[in-house]
Amino acid sequence: MSFFDYFRRTQKTASVAKDRLSIIVARERATTRGAPDYLPQLQQELLAVIARYEKIDLQEVGVRIDSSGGCEVLEINIVLPDAAQASKALKITSSAGASPS
Amino acid sequence: MSKVIVITSGKGGVGKTTTSANVAAGLALKGKKVVAIDFDVGLRNLDLVMGCERRVVYDFVNVIKSEAKLQQALIKDKRLESLYVLPASQTRDKEALDPEGVGRVIEELKTMGFEYIICDSPAGIEKGAQMAMYFADEAIVVTNPEVSSVRDSDRVLGLLAAKTSRAEVGGPPIKTHLLLTRYAPLQVKKGEMLSVGDVLELLGIPLLGVIPESKAVLQSSNKGMPAILDETTDVAQAYLDVVYRFLGEEREHRFIEEEKRSFFGRLFG
Numbered sequence: 001m002s003f004f005d006y007f008r009r010t011q012k013t014a015s016v017a018k019d020r021l022s023i024i025v026a027r028e029r030a031t032t033r034g035a036p037d038y039l040p041q042l043q044q045e046l047l048a049v050i051a052r053y054e055k056i057d058l059q060e061v062g063v064r065i066d067s068s069g070g071c072e073v074l075e076i077n078i079v080l081p082d083a084a085q086a087s088k089a090l091k092i093t094s095s096a097g098a099s100p101s
Numbered sequence: 102m103s104k105v106i107v108i109t110s111g112k113g114g115v116g117k118t119t120t121s122a123n124v125a126a127g128l129a130l131k132g133k134k135v136v137a138i139d140f141d142v143g144l145r146n147l148d149l150v151m152g153c154e155r156r157v158v159y160d161f162v163n164v165i166k167s168e169a170k171l172q173q174a175l176i177k178d179k180r181l182e183s184l185y186v187l188p189a190s191q192t193r194d195k196e197a198l199d200p201e202g203v204g205r206v207i208e209e210l211k212t213m214g215f216e217y218i219i220c221d222s223p224a225g226i227e228k229g230a231q232m233a234m235y236f237a238d239e240a241i242v243v244t245n246p247e248v249s250s251v252r253d254s255d256r257v258l259g260l261l262a263a264k265t266s267r268a269e270v271g272g273p274p275i276k277t278h279l280l281l282t283r284y285a286p287l288q289v290k291k292g293e294m295l296s297v298g299d300v301l302e303l304l305g306i307p308l309l310g311v312i313p314e315s316k317a318v319l320q321s322s323n324k325g326m327p328a329i330l331d332e333t334t335d336v337a338q339a340y341l342d343v344v345y346r347f348l349g350e351e352r353e354h355r356f357i358e359e360e361k362r363s364f365f366g367r368l369f370g
Contacts, residue, residue, distance in 0.1 A: 012292025017248050018299045025255050025303055 030064070039063065046076060055081055103211040105218045107237035107275075109261075111253030113224030115245045116282035119318055119328070120340075121221035122150045124241070126327040127344030129184035133216045136175065138206075139189035140233035141223035142197060148188045151178065152325025162190035165202035171209050180330065185215075195228040200266075203232050226260060235265050239276040241309060245283045246295035251303055254279075258304065278309035280343065285314045286359040297357055310343035312336060313356040 031039070043063040050056055062077040108121045118139075125137040138161060139147035148154040153176045159169035164187075171187075178184035187206075190197065210218050222233035234240060240261050244254040261275050262268060268275075281300055288294035297311055317336040321328035328336040329344075335356060342352045 014289070014292045014295050014299065017295055018303070021248055021251050021295075021303050024252060028252070028255065029259070 042074075043076070047078075050078060057081060103215055103218060104238050105207060105220065105236050106239045106241060107220040107222055107234040107261075108241050108243060109222040109230060109234055109257055110224065110243040110250070111226060111230075111257040112245070112250040115243050115250050116280075116312065116318075117224070117243050118146050118150050118221055119322070120241060120243050120280060120282070120312075121147060121219050122327040123329040123336075123340040124344060124347070125184060125186075125217070125219045126178075126181060127329050127340055128217050128219075128348075129178070129181040130329070131344065131348065132183065134183040134214055135217045135219065136185040136187055136210055136215045137219040137221060138187040138233075139221050140198070140229050141221070142189050142193055142195045142229055143191065144223065145189035145191050147186060147221050148176070149325060150322050151186050151327065153178070153186055153188075154325070157188045160188045160190040161206070162193045162197045164206055165197065165199070171206065171213070180326075195223075195232075198228055198232040200232070200235060204236060204266075207236050226256065230257075231260070231264060234261055234275075237261075237265060237275050238267075239278065241278045241280050242304075242306065243280050243282055244300060244304070246281060246289070246297075246300055251295070251300060255304055258306065277306045278347075279304060279306045280309050280312065282312040283314045284311045284356065286357060290359060297354075308354070309346060310339060311354060311356050312339045312343075 043061070047056065047061060056078055061079075062075075064075050106124075108117045108124070110117050118141075121137050125135045128135045137147060137151070139145050140161070141147070142162060145157075145160075148157050156176050159174035161174065163169040164171050164174050174187055176186045176188065178186065187210075207218060220233040220237065223229040234257075242254050242257060242261075244250050258277060261277060265275060267273065279301065281297055284297070285294055289296045297308065301308055313335050315328075315334065315336045317328050317331070317334035321331070321336075328334055329340045331337050332341070339356050342355065345352050
């Protein structure tokens with residue numbers, strides 16, 4: 001039993017629950033609150049298109065909508081697998097005017 | 102001035118119908134004219150918990166579809182003068198609810214002089230739950246100190262802020278309240294259950310009250326009598342506190358600490 005196993009076993013379950021919830025609630029708020037319903041599907045479809053031209057690691061992708069400043073910006077970050085040199089990031093941004101909501 | 106209050110949670114089985122029954126009864130005890138509407142089309146339960154299941158003739162969907170008048174569907178409580186129940190349909194499904202129909206019924210209830218219109222939401226986030234929250238002025242988000250319930254409550258808070266009439270017209274936001282139910286202070290003390298503070302930190306909305314885990318809830322639904330009507334129980338006291346707080350009175354939060362029970366207290370449960 002490693003040191004970390006011992007620590008985990010002595011941490012009370014309510015505390016574990018709270019830690020887990022903090023992470024999951026923060027993550028779900030960032031992605032679902034104020035974001036359009038089509039976002040996950042949009043992400044999948046865009047990735048499928050890009051995957052036809054570049055070998056991409058689906059784990060290395062970030063999609064978010066930024067609503068600050070009265071303008072909605074859809075931002076997709078994809079790291080291209082250019083192994084030898086520093087990875088160049090393919091950054092697609094598309095902005096719309098002030099959102100109706 | 103009528104207020105539409107939705108009792109919602111996302112997660113099932115946390116105490117929405119129990120809360121709807123007890124808050125409605127509590128407000129009626131304080132002399133307010135109250136109606137509780139069951140939005141769980143197809144799986145009605147509010148009538149059972151209120152003890153009026155044998156008097157259901159017409160239901161909410163009948164009224165929406167103009168198959169019956171509102172007065173015919175409303176069931177007057179036998180114990181409290183100003184308390185009424187509008188039961189859900191047991192045979193239709195949630196597609197029968199539409200915003201225009203629901204809105205019309207709520208407007209009619211307002212013109213009938215109901216001061217509080219309690220909407221008992223079904224579990225989930227589909228049609229029934231959406232319709233229950235759509236016209237709400239205030240929301241009581243019922244949550245158990247448990248991971249699934251907290252996560253689902255958070256999701257529901259998102260919907261309350263976005264998918265309701267007030268959100269769509271850009272009006273003042275629905276006033277949200279947290280009601281923490283099935284709370285067991287002893288387990289919290291042992292670190293086995295999320296505490297009030299934990300849940301408040303996670304959800305970030307004002308605390309309306311804490312209802313302790315209690316055998317009285319099962320007893321009251323068995324009898325078809327809202328627990329609040331038997332003042333001797335902890336649950337009744339907790340719900341009474343909730344109603345007072347809801348009406349603006351300050352009440353200290355009880356039932357958060359483990360109660361020291363006497364020998365006889367333990368003997369007689």
